[in-house]
Amino acid sequence: MFGYYMQLALASFRRNPGLTSLMIFAIALGIAVCMITLTSYRAAANNPAGERGEILFSPSLDSWDPENAYDKDDKSLAPNQLTYRDAKALYASEIPDRKIITYKTGDIYTRPDKGMDPHYIGTRMTSRDFFAMFEVPFLHGGPWDAKADEGPEPVIVLSKEENEKAFGGENSVGKTLFWKGREFRVVGVLDHWEPMPKYFDVNNGAFQDMEGAYVPFAWGPILELGSHGNTNCWKTEIIDSFQAFLNSECIWFSAWVELRTADKQQAFKEFMDNYVIDQKKHGRFPRPLNNYLYDVDGWMKRNKVVQDDNKAMLIMAFAFLAVCLVNTVGLLLAKFLNAAPIAGVRRALGASRRDIFWQHLTESGVVALAGGIVGGILGVLGIWALRAWYGRFVEEATRVLPFDEKNFVIVVAIAVCAGLLAGLYPAWRIGRAAPASYLKVQ
Amino acid sequence: MLSMTNVSKVFRTDLIETHALRNFSLEVKAGEFLAVTGPSGSGKTTFLNIAGLLEPYESGSYKLDGIEVTDLSDDARSKLRNEKIGFIFQSFNLMPDLNVYDNIDVPLRYRRMKAAERHERITNALEIVGLAARMKHIPAQLSGGQQQRVAIARAIAGDPKLIMADEPTGNLDSLMARQVMDLLEKINGMGTTVIMVTHDPELARRAHRNVQVVDGQITDFKPYEVRGATPATASMGA
């Protein structure tokens, strides 16, 4: 019978192409808007650290201006980066299971042996635990050892993409790159790695590109590598050298610690507070004691990776879909009732209420299927258009929810369910109509 | 074939109650050709709709082919209607967007018949009404008489025991009306019971038996003897 209902649905579309297109378009529009909004929302709300997000913490110390809170909108917040001195002090703690301090820099690299066009590589200064803490996948080699952090030794880890550019994708472990007049030895090559959002560095933008190279943190002061991310200062200080800059109250470093037990978390928080209390004796930290230890989720919330706007947009998008569906209910009802005399004749010829119900529900389903497919295509086009207009953010965001066949099928399935839902009442209504009243002589 | 005893039907609106049928009793024998006449608004169509299981009724009992239908579910009624009854309407009531073949297919589909059997029955029915050459036409491409013959083919395709026709010639000129009447007699001759509502006394006279409905009741019982023949032989002679 289903095949017959399908046939009838198609015949009905041919009879009424205008109204049918309107319904398809209504569903398609609702689906497309939801798809686009959901994409950016999912991208922002994603927690790429998974369960490990509960034992990874980013410390935040209120080293800011006594006159002005760091965040004017939420005065209770402490700054989201650290000064060099504080970062080093936290890094010195023995409490964490793992720890890193990090910032973002970058420069022109060359390859000494054979011709590689010198080019800029965004570079992350960090320490060896970085790779284990954030579960960074390696293709070749591995992290540098602890000795290399201290030395520091001229070692470098390349991203998969950078390794392709510099070494044509071959195993480059042991080869060297020239940077700042020094030879850096490749110890590891990453597999493609792109957590979304880039949770360990959200203050520089949750959807920023990944760095192409990783180098021991201690090279920063030696090579006088400034930050290529955000730097914020509040104090009037004389900064006439890189060393003076490092000793200033300017913040441009992040720290992350892995604390696997509640005891350690407690102990580290106390360590932070004690450190600040001690620093106050030296005339620093003029504000009241106000330190935080954020887990990954808390860190992303504190940095508003998912903005209230995103949530409001998402609710609006689903409300819009609901409006589209209500409209579809109305259109279906009008269409079905318009053809009620024909349903009456079918009843006279032996169709039961159930037959009439399923026939019309099938028609709703086919409309919804078409709406889903059109909506899916509109959604993809919409995301492309957004990319063209707004550039990278959307592009990055869509990478979390790529529109492969599976997602497309899901979108269409959602549309069909929505369409069936919209068709339930009209199909039921038409099934209840008394056939005799439609069979009268016209 | 059909037996109604004291069936009552009331249409209620906010303002008025219309007693469309009052203690309506009628018996129709298998193989009979019955003509139902009566003034407009007397309840003829209401009777056909109730007899055709398209409309509920307030009280009384109704047996169709020996089955008491009063308390049947919608599914059971629909099945019964599909298997035992063929409808013919004054305004043809063909599906405008289906061709002749697919129109005749409709009742067979609801009987969940296999494609091969449906095909055989459709071509058979078209043969009987003489429209085999028009099976790909849509209703709008046919004359009124042809449309009514398609409707007749649709009514008989499922091989029902009972044909109910509500003024089947009402929208046709006299020549076409006669053709349709000939067809109904032919079908009746093949053993199908026919109940036909008509305003045309000439057509009514061709039936085995006439009953008149006035004010929701049968007024004049005229037994078969009026025509002086048994149903089957009467139709053969026509």
Ligand SMILES: Nc1ncnc2c1ncn2[C@@H]1O[C@H](COP(=O)(O)OP(=O)(O)OP(=O)(O)O)[C@@H](O)[C@H]1O
């Ligand atoms: N759906 C309805 N609602 C209210 N009253 C109705 C309804 N259908 C029929 N009636 C009333 O019931 C009575 C019988 O109607 P019915 O259609 O059976 O008459 P009829 O004998 O077929 O008339 P005609 O010869 O004009 O077709 C009429 O008075 C009519 O107004």
Ligand SMILES: [Mg+2]
């Ligand atoms: Mg009538």
